[in-house]
Amino acid sequence: MIKSLFQTLRRLRDDRRGLAALEFALIAPFMILLYLGSVEISLALSIDRKITSISSALADLVAQDDIITDDEIADILNAGAVIVAPFDPAPLEIRITSVLMASDGSIEVQWSDASGMAPHTEGSSISMPSGVLERNRSVIMVEVDYQYDTMFGELGVNQFNISEVFYLRPRRSIVVTRS
Numbered sequence: 001m002i003k004s005l006f007q008t009l010r011r012l013r014d015d016r017r018g019l020a021a022l023e024f025a026l027i028a029p030f031m032i033l034l035y036l037g038s039v040e041i042s043l044a045l046s047i048d049r050k051i052t053s054i055s056s057a058l059a060d061l062v063a064q065d066d067i068i069t070d071d072e073i074a075d076i077l078n079a080g081a082v083i084v085a086p087f088d089p090a091p092l093e094i095r096i097t098s099v100l101m102a103s104d105g106s107i108e109v110q111w112s113d114a115s116g117m118a119p120h121t122e123g124s125s126i127s128m129p130s131g132v133l134e135r136n137r138s139v140i141m142v143e144v145d146y147q148y149d150t151m152f153g154e155l156g157v158n159q160f161n162i163s164e165v166f167y168l169r170p171r172r173s174i175v176v177t178r179s
Helices: 002-014 019-063 070-083
Strands: 093-101 107-115 137-149 159-168
Touching (some): 019 070, 019 093, 019 137, 019 159, 070 107
Antiparallel strands (some): 093 137, 137 159
C-alpha cells in the first residue's frame, strides 16, 4: 500500500504534461490586467486630447466675434458635447469667461457663462497667469473639466479628473461684449 502510494507520488512528480497550463494560469491574470490597463490609459489620453480640443475650439469660436449673443453662447457651449463624442458628455463642465485688465492694472470678469459649473460673477476679481493680459485688453478664458470613470474602480483607481484652461485674445475687437 505504501509502496503504491510512493509510486503514484513519484509518477506525479515526474509528469510534466500540465506544466504549461500551470504557468499560463499564473501569468494570465497579470497579462490581462496589463492589457486592460494599457487600453484604459489610451482611453484616458484620448479624452485628455478631446478636452484640449474643446477648450481651444470654444475659445476660438468666441474670440472670432466682437458681440456675442445668448443664443450664440448656448450653441458654443453645446458644441463641447459634440466635440467630446464618442465619450459621455454628462461629466463635461465648461466655463467661458471674458476677462479685462483695466488701465490701473486691475483684472475683472466682464461676463461669464457656464455649462455644468457655476459662471464667474460679473465684475469680480480673478487671478490670471502673468503675461496673459495687457492693460486695456481682454482675453477669453475657457475652463473645461471632465471626470473620467475608469474600469478599475475595485482596484482603487476610480477616476481621472482632467482639466484644461485656454486663453485667447479677441480677434476683431479689444473686448468681446455680450448682448
